[in-house]
Amino acid sequence: MFGERFFATRERLSGLIHGIHSLAADAKVAPGADLSPECLENELLHPFTFIACGEINSGKSSLLNALCRHEICPTGVLPVTDRVHRHCFGNPPSDRLIDGVLEKCRPIGFLRNLILIDTPGTNAGDGAQMDLVEPEVLGADLVMCVFPVSNPWGAATWDFIGRLPGEALERTVLVIQQADLREAGDLEVILGHMEDLSKKRLGRVLPAFAVSAKLAQESRRATPVVESALRASGFSKLEDFISRHICQSPARGALLETWRSQAARSLRLVEDQIDDQNRAISGHVRFIDGIEREIDEMRLQFVARLPRHLTNVAEVFQTEAVWVSRLLHRRLRALPSFLRLFTGERAGLQMETAFIERLRQTIEAVAEKDAGEVAESCAIHWQELGGRIQSTMNTALEAEQPIDETLAAARQRFVHRLSGAAGDSIGSLKVRTRLDQDLRKRNVALRSFLVTTLVSTTAGAVCGALGLPWLPAIFCTIAGLFFVGGVVVAWITRRSITRDFRQRLLDTCDAFASALHSDYEDALRVVFHEYAASLSRLRTHLAREKLSIEPRLRRRQELFLTLKAIEQDLHP
Numbered sequence: 001m002f003g004e005r006f007f008a009t010r011e012r013l014s015g016l017i018h019g020i021h022s023l024a025a026d027a028k029v030a031p032g033a034d035l036s037p038e039c040l041e042n043e044l045l046h047p048f049t050f051i052a053c054g055e056i057n058s059g060k061s062s063l064l065n066a067l068c069r070h071e072i073c074p075t076g077v078l079p080v081t082d083r084v085h086r087h088c089f090g091n092p093p094s095d096r097l098i099d100g101v102l103e104k105c106r107p108i109g110f111l112r113n114l115i116l117i118d119t120p121g122t123n124a125g126d127g128a129q130m131d132l133v134e135p136e137v138l139g140a141d142l143v144m145c146v147f148p149v150s151n152p153w154g155a156a157t158w159d160f161i162g163r164l165p166g167e168a169l170e171r172t173v174l175v176i177q178q179a180d181l182r183e184a185g186d187l188e189v190i191l192g193h194m195e196d197l198s199k200k201r202l203g204r205v206l207p208a209f210a211v212s213a214k215l216a217q218e219s220r221r222a223t224p225v226v227e228s229a230l231r232a233s234g235f236s237k238l239e240d241f242i243s244r245h246i247c248q249s250p251a252r253g254a255l256l257e258t259w260r261s262q263a264a265r266s267l268r269l270v271e272d273q274i275d276d277q278n279r280a281i282s283g284h285v286r287f288i289d290g291i292e293r294e295i296d297e298m299r300l301q302f303v304a305r306l307p308r309h310l311t312n313v314a315e316v317f318q319t320e321a322v323w324v325s326r327l328l329h330r331r332l333r334a335l336p337s338f339l340r341l342f343t344g345e346r347a348g349l350q351m352e353t354a355f356i357e358r359l360r361q362t363i364e365a366v367a368e369k370d371a372g373e374v375a376e377s378c379a380i381h382w383q384e385l386g387g388r389i390q391s392t393m394n395t396a397l398e399a400e401q402p403i404d405e406t407l408a409a410a411r412q413r414f415v416h417r418l419s420g421a422a423g424d425s426i427g428s429l430k431v432r433t434r435l436d437q438d439l440r441k442r443n444v445a446l447r448s449f450l451v452t453t454l455v456s457t458t459a460g461a462v463c464g465a466l467g468l469p470w471l472p473a474i475f476c477t478i479a480g481l482f483f484v485g486g487v488v489v490a491w492i493t494r495r496s497i498t499r500d501f502r503q504r505l506l507d508t509c510d511a512f513a514s515a516l517h518s519d520y521e522d523a524l525r526v527v528f529h530e531y532a533a534s535l536s537r538l539r540t541h542l543a544r545e546k547l548s549i550e551p552r553l554r555r556r557q558e559l560f561l562t563l564k565a566i567e568q569d570l571h572p
Helices: 004-027 037-044 060-068 127-139 155-162 184-202 213-221 227-232 235-247 250-304 306-331 334-343 347-393 403-429 431-466 471-507 509-533 536-570
Strands: 048-054 085-089 094-098 101-106 114-118 142-148 172-177 208-210
Touching: 004 037, 004 235, 004 250, 004 536, 037 250, 048 060, 048 127, 048 155, 060 114, 060 142, 060 172, 060 213, 060 235, 142 155, 155 184, 172 184, 172 235, 184 208, 208 235, 213 227, 227 235, 250 306, 250 347, 250 509, 250 536, 306 347, 306 471, 306 509, 334 431, 334 471, 347 403, 347 431, 347 509, 403 509, 431 471, 471 509
Parallel strands: 048 114, 048 142, 085 101, 142 172, 172 208
Antiparallel strands: 085 114, 094 101
């Protein structure tokens, strides 16, 4: 179809401009007034206007129908066009009279690109209607002066052409309609005569074409299209002329190039803005990374203070080791020891529990103090951070929950973690295991002395009851000796077990401090991790921004490729 390349390029350029508008709106950039929808509709997408003039029944309406390949203009044996008809696109369909011209709007896609103006016959004698034709001619892109093949010398039409200004004649062609009624040789003669007559009357030779609208329509209705009949209709030459001289004229090419250049400039503006946004997001990501490094440096500062805390804890550990050893020493007195042979020995568990409880209180005090300092440091940092984020990222610093609640919960977990770590560390030292072993050995020895004492005493009592001389005294002496021996063993083992227990506790002081050091670092890491997690909303915000800009980058690339393709079409 004529102008197909032009219309396709124009459609692609229009789609490109709409795409730039959409991308600009998404990126919050103004694409420029030159690419406004109003300018687009009024300039780039403004349809061509084709007008057909000629005598009554010269075939004007049929010619327009054959050109647009739709039965838009009414036709008949008798004249049916008694006024100027303007056929254009419109949805819903409508007919309205505007300044004496009947405008007929129809939802036909072809009419988006073409306005067809059908006129009454130049010999109709209606001067008012012919007065309406002349302004339409001046604004038309193509003026087709139609002559019937039976009378190509109609005076009324030639007079009408003679009144056209030179500017309109530049866009005027002569069309001999109903060419199927003449032989090819006759058509050559008629066209030659039209050329001579044009030169004599106008001083220039207007392009002339012999066509048959009827034959063109019939050939195109057939399936498949009858190519031989279409060639015989002469429409191919007329349509080629329209494509080359109307649709692809220098003026039209310049219009497309102007809009392409404007689109390229606007796309560059949008690209620059998107690049700026992308760089800003990358900068914000680096900014948040820097803040997280600051938080980690704060954690390391507290870790650096740990050796001083551990020195104090070691001193407390040693003090409590001496205290619990003294407690054990009291627990291992002879008489209570003999009594526990009957009730059960729980000294190891009691010593460990007492030692852990004393240490836990000390560790909790240290942890409570440190946790308070950590929370205060984080709160001050958060308050200072709000202003920096507002000025750098232009957004408010907000957390999932109030920062005071986050720090309070982290503080409690820190204290609880270290308190539990104290007990776990003592348990891992296995001091109680050795103590229990020593106590079992001691109890075995004391039990043997006690049993011997009781057996001897019982034997003496039996002998006394039987009235045996000397034997009760002997057995009682033996019982006394074993009892004294048990007391001596209890006293000796009491000192050795207490001394060994204290020494083992003191020897494990470094191991306890090392284990507590690791637990302290882990607890600090958790606290600062939870504090850093308060920045999650900022991370989420940046992630959304990053995700939103990815489609823009893809659309920018697609628009750029479309722009290059249009440039290739315009400058092959």
